[in-house]
Amino acid sequence: MHTNNSNDNHSNDAPRSDDLILVAGGNGKTGRRVADRIHALDLPLRVGSRRSAPRLDWHEPATWDLALDGVTAAYIAYSPDLAFPGAADTLGAFADAARRHGVQRLVLLSGRGEEEAVVSEDAVRAAYPSATVLRSSLFAQDFSEHFLLGPVLDGVIAMPAGDVVEPFIDVGDIADVAVAALTTADHAGGTYELTGPELLSFADVAQELSRATGREVTYLDVSPEEYAAGAIAAGVPAEEVGPLTDLLTRVFDGRNASLTADVERVLGRPARRFSTFATEAAATGIWDLPAQEAV
Numbered sequence: 001m002h003t004n005n006s007n008d009n010h011s012n013d014a015p016r017s018d019d020l021i022l023v024a025g026g027n028g029k030t031g032r033r034v035a036d037r038i039h040a041l042d043l044p045l046r047v048g049s050r051r052s053a054p055r056l057d058w059h060e061p062a063t064w065d066l067a068l069d070g071v072t073a074a075y076i077a078y079s080p081d082l083a084f085p086g087a088a089d090t091l092g093a094f095a096d097a098a099r100r101h102g103v104q105r106l107v108l109l110s111g112r113g114e115e116e117a118v119v120s121e122d123a124v125r126a127a128y129p130s131a132t133v134l135r136s137s138l139f140a141q142d143f144s145e146h147f148l149l150g151p152v153l154d155g156v157i158a159m160p161a162g163d164v165v166e167p168f169i170d171v172g173d174i175a176d177v178a179v180a181a182l183t184t185a186d187h188a189g190g191t192y193e194l195t196g197p198e199l200l201s202f203a204d205v206a207q208e209l210s211r212a213t214g215r216e217v218t219y220l221d222v223s224p225e226e227y228a229a230g231a232i233a234a235g236v237p238a239e240e241v242g243p244l245t246d247l248l249t250r251v252f253d254g255r256n257a258s259l260t261a262d263v264e265r266v267l268g269r270p271a272r273r274f275s276t277f278a279t280e281a282a283a284t285g286i287w288d289l290p291a292q293e294a295v
């Protein structure tokens with residue numbers, strides 16, 4: 001559900017060509033799409049990451065001043081996860097730096113139903129009260145660009161999720177909402193809960209991925225311990241396995257098993273369906289197997 005703490009309504013303050021928009025995490029899953037949209041709008045864009053120029057590293061506050069210099073609006077996709085230990089301190093300090101630099105709009109990507117993410121949101125809002133917070137559901141693109149890609153290719157999605165249903169969201173929708181919040185003042189102080197348009201279990205998702213890939217993809221309900229062991233074997237960095245397993249185990253208790261209309265409220269159109277995502281992702285070849293495995 002949407003809440004907006006702003007008393008101002010500046011629907012007419014259209015983005016100006018001298019605005020400079022920083023997309024922190026701008027080559028990641030959401031940031032890349034936010035950056036593409038800003039570019040398409042012909043607005044000045046700065047991508048912030050460890051590989052950008054100027055460089056932005058969450059662990060090196062000395063890089064923040066150059067990254068924020070001259071910036072009008074900033075999008076934050078914190079990596080690896082704003083719910084992980086230490087993130088709140090970093091994000092609070094970055095939001096404070098943004099305020100000192102005169103950044104006029106700050107948009108934070110957060111996670112829906114995650115207590116630890118709320119700690120990070122609070123740290124950002126303490127330094128920058130009019131920040132817009134986008135609490136997102138699990139990404140559909142986790143199956144094509146992130147930690148669930150390997151399982152899809154292997155044909156078995158093992159998760160500690162029982163038969164919980166989730167409102168998976170297409171990250172393109174998150175990017176569209178983020179751009180609206182970055183380019184107008186209408187969303188200042190707002191907190192949005194971004195969901196897809198339908199509730200799907202992992203078994204439903206596996207069925208959809210089987211259709212899209214033309215191969216059998218199954219869902220396997222596993223214990224948290226089994227999940228952690230599998231994540232280590234799959235190469236997830238050791239320091240991330242514990243927090244990731246904890247997070248997944250807790251959020252798959254049904255707390256996010258509801259839909260909101262926030263995407264449609266902001267964008268004036270419904271959120272994209274998982275099946276649309278799956279069809280389009282399959283067409284990119286991301287789920288194709290090497291020739292010898294495909295037989």
Ligand SMILES: NC(=O)c1ccc[n+]([C@@H]2O[C@H](COP(=O)([O-])OP(=O)(O)OC[C@H]3O[C@@H](n4cnc5c(N)ncnc54)[C@H](OP(=O)(O)O)[C@@H]3O)[C@@H](O)[C@H]2O)c1
Nearest residue numbers: 025028029030049050051057058077078079081082138139
């Ligand atoms: N996955 C989900 O389902 C989900 C759901 C809800 C919320 N979220 C939240 O989404 C956020 C991640 O967003 P995303 O998925 O769009 O990003 P992402 O794909 O994880 O990537 C973000 C980019 O951050 C950069 N990065 C990594 N470490 C960095 C560092 N130390 N300093 C500066 N930049 C760094 C990387 O680029 P370089 O290598 O160039 O530095 C990377 O491409 C997390 O906070 C997570 O909690 C995720």
